[in-house]
Amino acid sequence: MDFLSFLKEKIVVFDGAFGTMLQKKAKHIGTVPELLNIERPEIIAEIHRAYAEAGADVITANTFGANEKKAGSADLSDKLIRAAVEIARREAKGKFVALDIGPIGQLLEPMGSLTFDEAYAIFARQMKAGAGADLIIIETMTDLAELKAALLAARETTNLPVLCSMTFEQNGRTFTGCGADCFALTASPLADAVGVNCSLGPKQLLPVVQTILENTEKPVVVQANAGLPDENFNYNVSADEFADVCQEMLRAGVRIIGGCCGTTPDYIRKLRALADRMSPAPSPYRRRSAVCSATKCVEIDGVRVIGERINPTGKKAMKTALYEGNYGYVTAQALEQAEAGADILDVNAGLPELDEKAVLTKLVKHVQSVCDLPLQIDCGKPDAIEAALRAYTGKAIVNSVNGEDRVLDAILPLARKYGAAVVGLTMDERGIPKTARERIKIAEKIIARAGAYGIPEEDIFIDCLTLTVSAEQAQANETLEAIRRIKKKHRVKTVLGVSNISFGLPNRQIVNTAFLTGAMFAGLDLPIVNPNVPENMQAVAAFNALTGKDKNCAAYTEKYGALTIQTSVSGTKAEKTEGGSGDIFYCIQKGLPEAADCARALLQTVPPLFLIDDYLIPALNAVGDDYERGVLFLPQLISAAESAKLCFDEVKKCLGDSSGAEKGKIVLATVKGDIHDIGKNIVKTVLENYGYKVIDLGKNVPPEEVVRVCREQEIKLCGLSALMTTTVANMEETIRLLHRECPACRIMVGGAVLNEAYAKKIGADWYCKDANADVKIAQYIFGGGEEVPRL
Amino acid sequence: MEIEKNELLRYLGWKGQEVDEALQTKLDDAAKRCLAIAEPRSVVMRFPLHGGCMLGDTGIALAGDDIKRHLAGCNEVYLLAATIGAAAERELWRLSAKSTAEALLFDTAASCAVESYADDICEDLEKSCGRRLTARFSCGYGDFPLEAQKDLCKILKTDTRIGLCCDENFLLTPRKSITALVGITDTPAPEKRTEGHGCSHKCGGCYHKTCAFRRED
Numbered sequence A: 001m002d003f004l005s006f007l008k009e010k011i012v013v014f015d016g017a018f019g020t021m022l023q024k025k026a027k028h029i030g031t032v033p034e035l036l037n038i039e040r041p042e043i044i045a046e047i048h049r050a051y052a053e054a055g056a057d058v059i060t061a062n063t064f065g066a067n068e069k070k071a072g073s074a075d076l077s078d079k080l081i082r083a084a085v086e087i088a089r090r091e092a093k094g095k096f097v098a099l100d101i102g103p104i105g106q107l108l109e110p111m112g113s114l115t116f117d118e119a120y121a122i123f124a125r126q127m128k129a130g131a132g133a134d135l136i137i138i139e140t141m142t143d144l145a146e147l148k149a150a151l152l153a154a155r156e157t158t159n160l161p162v163l164c165s166m167t168f169e170q171n172g173r174t175f176t177g178c179g180a181d182c183f184a185l186t187a188s189p190l191a192d193a194v195g196v197n198c199s200l201g202p203k204q205l206l207p208v209v210q211t212i213l214e215n216t217e218k219p220v221v222v223q224a225n226a227g228l229p230d231e232n233f234n235y236n237v238s239a240d241e242f243a244d245v246c247q248e249m250l251r252a253g254v255r256i257i258g259g260c261c262g263t264t265p266d267y268i269r270k271l272r273a274l275a276d277r278m279s280p281a282p283s284p285y286r287r288r289s290a291v292c293s294a295t296k297c298v299e300i301d302g303v304r305v306i307g308e309r310i311n312p313t314g315k316k317a318m319k320t321a322l323y324e325g326n327y328g329y330v331t332a333q334a335l336e337q338a339e340a341g342a343d344i345l346d347v348n349a350g351l352p353e354l355d356e357k358a359v360l361t362k363l364v365k366h367v368q369s370v371c372d373l374p375l376q377i378d379c380g381k382p383d384a385i386e387a388a389l390r391a392y393t394g395k396a397i398v399n400s401v402n403g404e405d406r407v408l409d410a411i412l413p414l415a416r417k418y419g420a421a422v423v424g425l426t427m428d429e430r431g432i433p434k435t436a437r438e439r440i441k442i443a444e445k446i447i448a449r450a451g452a453y454g455i456p457e458e459d460i461f462i463d464c465l466t467l468t469v470s471a472e473q474a475q476a477n478e479t480l481e482a483i484r485r486i487k488k489k490h491r492v493k494t495v496l497g498v499s500n501i502s503f504g505l506p507n508r509q510i511v512n513t514a515f516l517t518g519a520m521f522a523g524l525d526l527p528i529v530n531p532n533v534p535e536n537m538q539a540v541a542a543f544n545a546l547t548g549k550d551k552n553c554a555a556y557t558e559k560y561g562a563l564t565i566q567t568s569v570s571g572t573k574a575e576k577t578e579g580g581s582g583d584i585f586y587c588i589q590k591g592l593p594e595a596a597d598c599a600r601a602l603l604q605t606v607p608p609l610f611l612i613d614d615y616l617i618p619a620l621n622a623v624g625d626d627y628e629r630g631v632l633f634l635p636q637l638i639s640a641a642e643s644a645k646l647c648f649d650e651v652k653k654c655l656g657d658s659s660g661a662e663k664g665k666i667v668l669a670t671v672k673g674d675i676h677d678i679g680k681n682i683v684k685t686v687l688e689n690y691g692y693k694v695i696d697l698g699k700n701v702p703p704e705e706v707v708r709v710c711r712e713q714e715i716k717l718c719g720l721s722a723l724m725t726t727t728v729a730n731m732e733e734t735i736r737l738l739h740r741e742c743p744a745c746r747i748m749v750g751g752a753v754l755n756e757a758y759a760k761k762i763g764a765d766w767y768c769k770d771a772n773a774d775v776k777i778a779q780y781i782f783g784g785g786e787e788v789p790r791l
Numbered sequence B: 001m002e003i004e005k006n007e008l009l010r011y012l013g014w015k016g017q018e019v020d021e022a023l024q025t026k027l028d029d030a031a032k033r034c035l036a037i038a039e040p041r042s043v044v045m046r047f048p049l050h051g052g053c054m055l056g057d058t059g060i061a062l063a064g065d066d067i068k069r070h071l072a073g074c075n076e077v078y079l080l081a082a083t084i085g086a087a088a089e090r091e092l093w094r095l096s097a098k099s100t101a102e103a104l105l106f107d108t109a110a111s112c113a114v115e116s117y118a119d120d121i122c123e124d125l126e127k128s129c130g131r132r133l134t135a136r137f138s139c140g141y142g143d144f145p146l147e148a149q150k151d152l153c154k155i156l157k158t159d160t161r162i163g164l165c166c167d168e169n170f171l172l173t174p175r176k177s178i179t180a181l182v183g184i185t186d187t188p189a190p191e192k193r194t195e196g197h198g199c200s201h202k203c204g205g206c207y208h209k210t211c212a213f214r215r216e217d
Helices: A003-009 A019-025 A035-037 A042-056 A074-092 A116-129 A144-158 A180-190 A202-215 A239-252 A265-277 A317-323 A325-342 A356-372 A381-393 A404-419 A436-451 A475-489 A507-523 A536-546 A552-558 A584-591 A595-602 A608-628 A634-655 A678-688 A703-712 A725-741 A757-760 A771-782 B005-012 B021-035 B065-070 B086-098 B099-130 B146-156
Strands: A058-060 A097-103 A135-141 A161-167 A191-199 A219-223 A256-259 A288-290 A297-299 A304-309 A344-348 A374-379 A397-401 A421-423 A461-462 A493-497 A528-529 A667-670 A693-696 A718-719 A746-750 B043-049 B076-083 B177-185
Touching: A019 A035, A019 A042, A035 A042, A035 A074, A035 A202, A035 B076, A042 A058, A042 A074, A042 A265, A058 A074, A074 A097, A074 A116, A074 A397, A097 A116, A116 A144, A135 A144, A135 A191, A135 A421, A144 A161, A144 A180, A161 A180, A180 A191, A180 A202, A180 A288, A180 A297, A180 A404, A191 A202, A191 A256, A191 A356, A202 A219, A202 A239, A239 A256, A239 A265, A239 A703, A256 A265, A304 A325, A317 A325, A325 A344, A325 A356, A325 A693, A325 B086, A356 A374, A356 A381, A356 B086, A381 A404, A397 A404, A404 A421, A404 A436, A421 A436, A436 A461, A436 A475, A475 A493, A475 A507, A507 A528, A507 A536, A507 A718, A528 A536, A536 A552, A584 A595, A584 A608, A595 A608, A595 A634, A608 A634, A608 A771, A634 A678, A634 A771, A634 B021, A634 B099, A667 A678, A667 A703, A678 A693, A678 A718, A678 A771, A678 B099, A703 A746, A718 A725, A718 A771, A725 A746, A725 B146, A746 A771, B005 B021, B021 B086, B021 B099, B043 B099, B043 B146, B065 B177, B076 B099, B076 B146, B086 B099, B099 B177, B146 B177
Parallel strands: A058 A097, A097 A135, A135 A161, A161 A191, A191 A219, A219 A256, A304 A344, A304 A528, A344 A374, A374 A397, A397 A421, A421 A461, A461 A493, A493 A528, A667 A693, A667 A718, A718 A746
Antiparallel strands: A288 A297, B043 B076, B076 B177
């Protein structure tokens, strides 16, 4: 019988701890215990035999840490895995053999420098080497992105059943902050069983196990530790106590049970006895509409706002940012929407001449590195959607499919594979139907097709489409009617872009607010709006109060109780009060936000470019000088720069087009392998506030990427940073490539381990001892400054 | 674990400049936020030290003269790893996207926090073992290579025990983390541990000439 059929009928018993047993049998284990698979196979065999005799249904091969990073080479990893599976197979005596996959031991981006693709490749090689096993268990994972890489590698390189488990702490989260619900939602579509191992003793794990059970339709696996370790890593829960709690878990619906650290064949014998006298209990799982990031789960059991701002269509600044690769702008937009109260963020990179697949993937990576909101991937190209779904850690929404067969059959399989929810637009090759009845017909076609692909109604979000009321007045009501009827008949959720309704009308927000409110009462769950417009969020808060979702109007009162609402119809944030007093020099020097008020007042009489040259730059120069002389220290320099930034923003608003205010383009990057970027970020802030356009490529940037951007944008000045001795080599390589490919580009470098001599040795043009040094160099290169001699 | 005001200022390069109320509030906020978000975790193991440099029966020899000098006379050591966790790291990314000034203060507060946490651990170890401990000594101090970080993490299994990893370039992730060796000795520590930065500011003998924390005196 194959493993999955066995699992369908029976409670499955795994074996117990391997390391614990190994320590008892071998004195010198070293840092790669899997070497024993070759050096002392008899010890490994003996442990397997003991667990098989104790009654385990599955024998776990000794491959947990046998990846190439821990073993030291891919060859050795391959050899250790093959040997381990062979030994396990021999001792299993007809029982199942599991290939054991543990964490790589290095953190993935953005926490570490390992890329998703590198992790995937490492796992894929392990899967191939271990393909002789009957199943795969990926365990002790703490990073959801790493787990996803392992799951995809397992799915795409073998046909074996795949079980996976993560390690949770008392707070219900993994070390990297992944919640048990987020784990279950994300991993279930890719795995045959999900669960928890290691972590804590069985009793402490009960709440985590319950959360996982409630969030997955897949069988749940639990392999707890024998309690909590003391300082010598001894464990304190006896085999009987262990079995008692495991019995409770099995009653709650757990289907696969075993042991982790501290457990021995005695523990497994007790579990065997339990499994023999119990039959599988039903799972408490109930399907619900929910999406998540690695750290935040958003259940759609009421109105949830999707922020629409990360979309270049009709937004000039976003368009420019995407063309230039300025992801700092994008992440700021993400944070602003999160702070305004968005629950989910839409990300869109649909621009002609843009490599949508590459850019959308980068968007996803950058946004999820600064913001924990789940994402909606807004794209129509299957290859770009798939790349973005791979890069996304969590359960995403794909926006969108429509009623066309061609579209449904290209995109639904992707949503299914990666477990994403999907937006269905109620239109097809014939366009948008005029009546609610016809739109519902298309919606039902989408629902049926999604069902055929295995996507449940709870994961389908129907968009009944907003048409412009000034052009087709009858349509507003048809949209609302369609929402009403689809919600009555199906368990789907509804989504709607709202603001199109008012196109061509004056004071659009008045109409937008009314339509949004009407749509929510009709049954709209997911309005796609600009959350920075207060009226949109006010409408949602009011709706929740009026419909009793907001019990006792508590959230409403908390949010608006102390606020004087200024209704605006311009669609921008309420203006700050005018008349911030004082002198712009003083405000900048002190780092006060009132600097912006001063700038605004000055702009009444002073031309914008004069404000920059006669006020902002001199003020910043004075601050820079004070910093150099030690009158000010770093936080004061940065605060001053940020105040000046507010002034620049006023100037840009005034100019409409910022190009006239820009003094030159500078590329900044923290080199490959280095993730310490605070210094680079400081330099960026200071340079930006002198009016330079900074293209910030981020941290851990490959040399080729720096060169590509410098070449394509004809960059004259590039700044590189590295903190550690070990990453300066990558800085040197980047400089070498830049000199070769972009001879006109000058290079300045900085970082804790560098000095003038070292900078010269690796070929840099300038060494920057602090943030102010960069400005002097920029002024020299782009005009307005004295010569700064090259190294 | 605490974030001491003077430490925070010193890390920021403060040399007696006037700190006005606004900046003081920002410093306090950063420290408070950091302590609220930090999830301090550590793992410690005790090893006999053979021949002045062999770490128990791990097969690992400590490289460089400085660590040997530091542990001279110790026949046992504690190997420790400490981190304030991934949540602080994520907060740092968020702040970096929002405001460099806030990111700088939080980053610095986090550095202070992990140093203070490691100091606490050493203090507790000293109490519980009833013997004297040397100052902490970390990879990258003197000629003790950064490359040793990888083995230390492996021995302590920091990845699965506290979520701390060492990457290809021997950097610790999450960043606000420390690995260190502490000698156990019967004779009073020859160099008393000073407050603050874990290298004890024996700056004169250190080759990191551009270290931001280097003391001129």
